[in-house]
Amino acid sequence: MASNGMKIAIVGGGLAGLAAAMKIAEGGHAVDLFSVVPVKRSHSVCAQGGINGAVNTKGEGDSTWEHFDDTVYGGDFLADQPPAKLMCEMAPSIIYLFDRMGVPFSRTSEGLLDFRRFGGTKHHRTAFAGASTGQQLLYALDEQVRRYEVTGKVRKFEHWEMLSLILDDAQVCRGLIAMDLQTLELKAFPADAVIIATGGPGLIFGKSTNSMVCTGSAVSACYQQGAKYANGEFIQVHPTSIPGEDKLRLMSESARGEGGRVWVPRNPNDTRPPSQIPESERYYFLEEQYPAYGNLVPRDIATRAIFQICIEGRGINGENQVYLDLTHIPAETLDRKLGAILEIYEMFVGDDPRHVPMRIFPGVHYSMGGLWVDYNQRTNIPGLLAAGECDYSIHGANRLGANSLVSCVYGGFMAAPAAIEYAKNVERNGADSSKIYDQELKLQQEINEGLIKQSGNENQYVLHQEMGKWMTDNVTVVRYNDKLKETDNKLLELMDRYKRISINDSNLWATMALPHARHLANMLELARVITLGALNRNESRGAHYKPEFPNRDDENFLKTTIAEYSGEGPVFSYEPVDISLIKPRKRDYSKGKQAAAAAPKQGAPQFVSSGAEQKPANLSGPIVWGQDKEKVNNPLSNDATRREQGKSIDEAGGKTNN
Amino acid sequence: MSTKHSSKPSRVPPKTVEIHIRRRANPDSPQYWEQFEIPYRPNLNIISCLMEIQKNPVNKSGNKTTPPVWHMNCLEQVCGICTMIINGRARQSCSALVDNLEQPIKLEPMSKFQNIRDLIVDRSPMFDHLKKVHAWVELDGTYNLGPGPRMSQQEVQERYAYSRCMTCGCCLEACPQYEGDNYIGPQAIAQVRLFNMHPSGKETREERLEGIMGENGITNCGNAQNCVKACPMGIPLTKAIYEENRETVLHGLLGWLKY
Numbered sequence: 001m002a003s004n005g006m007k008i009a010i011v012g013g014g015l016a017g018l019a020a021a022m023k024i025a026e027g028g029h030a031v032d033l034f035s036v037v038p039v040k041r042s043h044s045v046c047a048q049g050g051i052n053g054a055v056n057t058k059g060e061g062d063s064t065w066e067h068f069d070d071t072v073y074g075g076d077f078l079a080d081q082p083p084a085k086l087m088c089e090m091a092p093s094i095i096y097l098f099d100r101m102g103v104p105f106s107r108t109s110e111g112l113l114d115f116r117r118f119g120g121t122k123h124h125r126t127a128f129a130g131a132s133t134g135q136q137l138l139y140a141l142d143e144q145v146r147r148y149e150v151t152g153k154v155r156k157f158e159h160w161e162m163l164s165l166i167l168d169d170a171q172v173c174r175g176l177i178a179m180d181l182q183t184l185e186l187k188a189f190p191a192d193a194v195i196i197a198t199g200g201p202g203l204i205f206g207k208s209t210n211s212m213v214c215t216g217s218a219v220s221a222c223y224q225q226g227a228k229y230a231n232g233e234f235i236q237v238h239p240t241s242i243p244g245e246d247k248l249r250l251m252s253e254s255a256r257g258e259g260g261r262v263w264v265p266r267n268p269n270d271t272r273p274p275s276q277i278p279e280s281e282r283y284y285f286l287e288e289q290y291p292a293y294g295n296l297v298p299r300d301i302a303t304r305a306i307f308q309i310c311i312e313g314r315g316i317n318g319e320n321q322v323y324l325d326l327t328h329i330p331a332e333t334l335d336r337k338l339g340a341i342l343e344i345y346e347m348f349v350g351d352d353p354r355h356v357p358m359r360i361f362p363g364v365h366y367s368m369g370g371l372w373v374d375y376n377q378r379t380n381i382p383g384l385l386a387a388g389e390c391d392y393s394i395h396g397a398n399r400l401g402a403n404s405l406v407s408c409v410y411g412g413f414m415a416a417p418a419a420i421e422y423a424k425n426v427e428r429n430g431a432d433s434s435k436i437y438d439q440e441l442k443l444q445q446e447i448n449e450g451l452i453k454q455s456g457n458e459n460q461y462v463l464h465q466e467m468g469k470w471m472t473d474n475v476t477v478v479r480y481n482d483k484l485k486e487t488d489n490k491l492l493e494l495m496d497r498y499k500r501i502s503i504n505d506s507n508l509w510a511t512m513a514l515p516h517a518r519h520l521a522n523m524l525e526l527a528r529v530i531t532l533g534a535l536n537r538n539e540s541r542g543a544h545y546k547p548e549f550p551n552r553d554d555e556n557f558l559k560t561t562i563a564e565y566s567g568e569g570p571v572f573s574y575e576p577v578d579i580s581l582i583k584p585r586k587r588d589y590s591k592g593k594q595a596a597a598a599a600p601k602q603g604a605p606q607f608v609s610s611g612a613e614q615k616p617a618n619l620s621g622p623i624v625w626g627q628d629k630e631k632v633n634n635p636l637s638n639d640a641t642r643r644e645q646g647k648s649i650d651e652a653g654g655k656t657n658n
Numbered sequence: 659m660s661t662k663h664s665s666k667p668s669r670v671p672p673k674t675v676e677i678h679i680r681r682r683a684n685p686d687s688p689q690y691w692e693q694f695e696i697p698y699r700p701n702l703n704i705i706s707c708l709m710e711i712q713k714n715p716v717n718k719s720g721n722k723t724t725p726p727v728w729h730m731n732c733l734e735q736v737c738g739i740c741t742m743i744i745n746g747r748a749r750q751s752c753s754a755l756v757d758n759l760e761q762p763i764k765l766e767p768m769s770k771f772q773n774i775r776d777l778i779v780d781r782s783p784m785f786d787h788l789k790k791v792h793a794w795v796e797l798d799g800t801y802n803l804g805p806g807p808r809m810s811q812q813e814v815q816e817r818y819a820y821s822r823c824m825t826c827g828c829c830l831e832a833c834p835q836y837e838g839d840n841y842i843g844p845q846a847i848a849q850v851r852l853f854n855m856h857p858s859g860k861e862t863r864e865e866r867l868e869g870i871m872g873e874n875g876i877t878n879c880g881n882a883q884n885c886v887k888a889c890p891m892g893i894p895l896t897k898a899i900y901e902e903n904r905e906t907v908l909h910g911l912l913g914w915l916k917y
Contacts, residue, residue: 026800037729038785040825041737099806102795102856104818111808130818135736139821143794150789158782182774211731245699245706246752247733336815340822344734347753348703461713504715507724509684510775512712 006423007032009176009191011162011218013039015134015405016388017197018141019412020419025148027420032189033145034157034178036213036515040142043199043211044408047134048341049118049254050126051098051405053091057112062123064088069582071403073593074120074298075368075396076542076552077584078231078560080577083375083393087410094409095127101140104129106337116337117257118401120298122592126402131254131340137405157189161515162218163447165194165225165384166440172426173383174436177444182510186445188437192423193383195415196222197408200367200389204523204530205476206468208364209241209250219371219390220522223529227379229563229570230392231369232526233533236399236543237476239302240324241363242348248363249348251324252341253401255358256295258334261325262286262306263357268314274323274357285309290589297589300398300543303362307477316359325357364476366404368395368543369530372562377415383426385419387411392560396577397542451517452508456500460517463494463501467520467527475531479546484535488528495524529563529570536572537561554584672698676718676762677707679726681776689773692726693718693762704744704751704765705730728777735890738824741831742767742777748831750890751777768831783839784825787846791869793853796862807857820852820898822891829895832888834880841878842870844885844895851898854905867902867909876903 006029010017013035021031035042054067068088072079099105099113105127106114115124129136148154159181166175166188175190201216202208223229239262240255241248256262263282270277286305287294295302310320326334326342331354334342345353371379371386373393378385388408395403470490474483498521505513539553540546559574677694695718696710708728715725730740733752740751743766745759756763771779829844830836836843850866853859870876876899885895 022800037731037737037739038781038825040785041731041739043732045737045824046732046734093802096805097800097802100795100797100803100858102806102817102821102853102859104814104821107809107811107814109811111810113805114811129821132736132822135824136818136821143788144797144800146785146789147792147794147796211737212733213731244733245702246709249734340736344736347735348755459713461709505724505727507683507775510727510778512727513725 006030006420007191008193008195008419008423009034009189010195010197011035011176012042012197012199012388012390013037013142013156013158014042014044014197014199014388015138015141015408016390016412016415017042017195018138018145019409020195020197020387020416021154022141022144022148023413023416024420025145025151025153027416029153029420029423031148031154032157032191033154034160034162034176034189036159036161036181038158039145039156040139042138043214044138044405045135046209046211046250047137047405048131048250048252049257050116050128050133050402051091051095051137052118052125052400052402053095053127053406054088054123054125055092055095055113055115056123057108057115058124060123062125064091066123067091067121067125070121070593071394071400072396072582073585073587074400075398076587077396077554077558077579077582078234078541078577079394079396080375080560081579081581083414084396085581087394087407090410090413091406094406094413098137098140101144103136103140105136106130116254117296119253119256119296119302120293120400120589121296122293126254126257128254128337130336131252131338131342134405137409161518162198162221163444163518164221164440165381166190166437167225167381168433168436171226171381173381174433177440179444179448179515181515184448184508184511184514186441186448188441190437192426192428193385193419195377195419196371196379196384196386196390197388197412197415198390200370201523201526202364202367203464203519204467204527205235205364205471206465207244207246207248207472209238209248210365212247215519215523216367216390216526217519217522219386220526222371222379222381222384222386223563224522224525224565225381226565227381227384228372229369229526229529230372231397231533231561232367232529232563233475233531233537233561234368234395234397234543235364235476235530236299236366236368237303237362238365239299239306239362240360241365242345242358243321243361243363244348249344250341250363250365251345251358251360252338253299255324255326255338255341257401258337259326259329260295261328262295262302262322263325264309264314264316264322268318271317274325275327283314292592293589298398298400299365300545301589303477303543304545306362310361320361321359322361323357324360326353327355327357362477364472366399368392368397368399369533369561372560376418377411378418378422383422385415385422387415397544447518448514451501451514452503454499455502458497458500458502459504460498460501460513460520463497464516464520464523467491467494467524471527471531475534477545479534479544481535481538481546481548484531487531488535491524491528491531498524525565532570532572533561533563552587558584671700672761674698675702675707675756677711678762678764679776680764680766681726682767682773683724684775685772692723698756700757702756704742704754704756704763705733705740707756707763708751726776736824738826741826741828743769743831748828748888750826753890768827770831770836771827781825781827784827784830784843784845787842788825788849790842791846791850792862792865793846793849795853795856795859809857813855817852817855819893820848820855823848823893824891826890828888828890829885832884834882834884835878840874842875844879844899846870847876847902848893848895848898850902854902863905864909867906870902871906871910876906879903
């Protein structure tokens with residue numbers, strides 16, 4: 001169909017960005033796709049274990065409602081429930097779509113998709129392609145988007161980095177400024193809508209399981225230009241990573257999903273090789289502490305347990321490591337189901353995990369927090385949307401394993417029609433408004449020139465290291481208010497020292513130094529949002545744990561943290577969590593999950609509360625999304641279920657409408 | 659871990675790591691070698707060494723220099739971006755461990771692609787090849803049409819092997835035929851195999867075969883079999899070339915019979 005010269009820009013070419021690009025191009029509209037690396041090399045490639053979708057092919061009574069309940073319960077009730085529910089309903093059809101694209105999902109003997117178990121659920125709900133599911137899903141979308149690149153619907157700008165949004169006088173997003181990472185040329189790209197899909201900010205913690213592009217820089221730029229950042233303090237630390245000099249390599253949860261067991265010697269002074277320690281002298285602490293879920297407790301819980309063992313000096317040889325043991329599983333099974341991740345361990349550590357238990361330790365992995373979005377993935381800036389890890393929705397206080405891939409695709413699929421809808425109705429800039437592009441371009445050029453000219457004795461890489469160490473030490477697994485305050489002071493100090501860095505590369509062609517300096521400034525801003533958000537939240541919920549406030553406090557903190565930028569630092573406010581579908585209950589993984597009680601709510605459908613296994617009748621129909629090329633039929637977009645925050649965007653949208 | 663057994667010869671760890679880097683300031687300037695020395699630590703990989711140099715770019719002679727540049731991302735040998743030539747062999751620098759390398763360690767950019775600066779090359783021709791061979795399933799649409807075709811685990815595993823290609827270019831670097839983008843190469847041919855094996859992908863197999871036929875096509879393979887040895891993902895590239903060669907011959911023959 002005619003696109004009327006409409007242009008939508010997408011920043012980030014991982015699963016969420018590509019999913020959105022595919023949908024928009026399929027609708028016949030033009031996409032400019034920006035990525036700092038060729039999109040096929042995006043961080044989604046690192047996701048290993050699988051993608052969740054309740055298809056109930058194992059006769060376990062699984063349902064999309066059960067998946068939804070696990071997600072909300074696993075997220076410690078901080079997630080807004082309607083989008084989480086919709087995601088879980090979409091999940092099976094998302095998996096089937098990837099199946100049609102040719103993703104080599106593992107099969108059952110009947111040739112159907114196979115599903116494995118993951119943390120925080122008792123069901124086999126995770127489809128997988130070996131142990132490189134993210135890679136396979138990313139490639140499938142990369143292929144489909146390449147189709148549209150050939151037809152000219154998608155223009156890729158790879159090795160281009162977004163530096164800022166272009167906002168008009170009414171704070172409406174009109175495009176973006178991006179930098180060519182080879183020439184350092186800056187260019188203004190007008191767009192009717194911009195979708196941010198740039199992933200997480202792991203590099204703020206120095207070393208993490210994230211790829212090197214995961215700086216959160218573009219997201220931070222949006223935040224500094226007025227986008228709200230929500231639940232920043234919720235950072236997932238993955239229980240099992242392989243510590244390394246340059247990064248913490250992920251050891252997928254699928255290792256435990258396939259039967260991997262976590263243990264330390266019962267006697268902390270036991271120095272025997274693991275194979276010589278008899279079963280009775282091993283402390284399988286997760287299985288003993290959490291008999292109902294054992295090694296498959298959610299990540300925040302497994303992480304704290306491992307952390308605690310090591311703090312008590314009970315780690316292997318007194319070091320910060322515990323065993324993740326697969327050696328009781330036949331090597332053939334391991335190769336088939338986990339081959340790719342075992343290769344990673346072998347390659348980087350040198351031991352063969354088929355025969356020697358792996359040594360692992362928790363590592364920063366995922367940000368549940370991100371840009372605030374409404375139920376249509378729209379941020380508070382008209383014309384700016386966000387999808388994937390960079391938005392805050394879906395996961396609440398803790399993300400369940402194998403929910404990230406599905407949430408990325410869900411986010412992209414929701415953002416695409418919302419962006420099209422917005423772009424169709426937005427009033428275009430008049431010819432005289434070109435000055436907003438020139439102004440922003442000039443501003444960004446001045447920042448670059450300032451950095452290039454600037455001289456001083458501070459080293460940008462040293463500052464990054466210091467930030468990473470402080471953030472990892474104080475703003476991860478266990479948080480104390482005095483330490484959080486100190487960390488914020490440290491961040492302020494680093495921001496001050498940043499003014500005295502000098503770019504150490506006199507050759508600006510394809511330099512890494514200037515882009516890194518830009519990232520660093522943006523990372524410091526986000527680091528404050530994370531740290532102060534944590535300081536303000538005096539409770540323990542999901543991944544956020546304070547020994548001084550060890551319990552969840554629904555009365556005071558069942559609310560979403562919102563940070564808004566100001567020159568003096570982030571300004572915090574809170575908004576209620578939409579708990580209209582499942583009433584919050586205590587989260588306890590030592591026992592089987594209690595029956596999910598549906599929350600009473602006027603106007604909303606009343607769900608039977610007698611048991612989670614009982615799927616409400618009105619949810620069992622076919623999923624309505626995506627039957628139409630042009631738009632996703634989003635049951636959340638009716639006014640009855642939309643939150644107040646969403647309304648303000650409507651108003652802003654209305655302003656641009658006429 | 660002191661008890662870790664290893665096939666490596668036991669030796670006294672060196673105090674330093676010596677690294678020679680083949681550099682270039684920009685595509686128009688000549689290449690030159692520069693030597694660096696950094697303190698040794700156990701478990702260093704090439705990326706960590708480069709990061710160390712980047713932090714404080716001083717060469718072995720003690721002179722301040724520009725920091726070498728390279729590409730990196732996942733650091734788990736799955737994104738393919740950090741490929742370079744290390745001691746004569748194309749491989750990913752993230753998984754190249756100093757303890758397993760002969761010193762001085764020599765780092766060079768891949769030679770078959772345009773060298774942008776230092777260790778960075780432009781591998782966009784590889785992505786263009788994917789366009790040429792239509793390396794995708796021609797979907798009717800992304801709306802909800804139910805599951806894909808049933809497949810046996812055996813078929814899936816065969817496809818999975820091809821589907822792990824991360825477009826790193828090691829095969830093209832090793833191929834004696836590939837020079838100046840004169841040959842579609844094993845990477846793209848293996849993707850043709852991947853999609854021609856798929857029940858829905860088969861529907862458009864002829865388009866893909868056209869993409870690897872003709873000048874610069876599959877017949878340029880000289881059967882050196884270097885590609886399969888160079889592939890870090892263990893993809894059966896020569897098998898793909900064999901199968902697709904057969905398919906193209908048949909396709910050519912049938913096409914000729916049609917007229």
